[in-house]
């Protein structure tokens with residue numbers, strides 16, 4: 001698997017009348033197989049950072065290096081972006097890189113994300129949580145070594161979010177990949193991550209290691225202390 005090292009990465013955009021430094025002089029090491037949470041105010045550069053990692057944006061300065069052979073990335077967004085005229089199974093099938101005899105893999109993937117019983121449904125019949133499961137299955141089809149998630153559960157109710165974060169944690173363990181999760185939910189970040197990166201004005205403001213054993217107890221004093229610590233840095 002691949003370790004990713006970002007050194008002095010910057011990316012600016014020209015918006016009417018002024019230059020916006022979306023990411024500036026950012027240094028970060030993402031260990032192979034780790035779970036990294038990224039948190040920060042709206043506009044601080046989180047999505048731009050994910051796009052840089054996925055190769056959808058190129059840095060103006062600095063380097064992004066991966067050890068080993070070029071790793072496969074998958075990026076999942078806040079909205080599921082499903083094709084409405086295809087069923088759950090057909091939406092996921094589209095993302096499978098292999099041609100031919102992969103029905104077994106497809107079925108296993110649908111089961112992994114809890115969609116085994118729903119594969120014949122069209123997107124308009126899905127709940128928000130189910131639609132995000134389809135998007136997750138689609139992102140996992142390429143067998144990514146690095147999974148990039150941009151507020152994947154942001155539009156869901158608190159109950160569904162908790163259920164999906166539990167499932168994501170299991171899937172991360174099962175598939176042994178690196179996950180980089182952008183979220184606005186501090187508890188979600190602390191529950192899932194080995195390290196929570198706080199971004200501010202396009203760069204890293206703080207990095208907090210979460211050394212609690214899994215599964216984590218959100219009510220434990222230590223968990224609560226880490227959440228408060230992050231909250232204080234974000235809003236302080």
Ligand SMILES: Nc1ncnc2c1ncn2[C@@H]1O[C@H](COP(=O)(O)OP(=O)(O)OP(=O)(O)O)[C@@H](O)[C@H]1O
Nearest residue numbers: 013014015020022041042043044045046047048049
């Ligand atoms: N393609 C683009 N063209 C022009 N400006 C852009 C582009 N992409 C991002 N920006 C600007 O870069 C800054 C960072 O945007 P980015 O989407 O990375 O923020 P974010 O942290 O993901 O915010 P949010 O939490 O609201 O999703 C913003 O000021 C945004 O307007």
Ligand SMILES: [Mg+2]
Nearest residue numbers: 046047048150
């Ligand atoms: Mg964003």
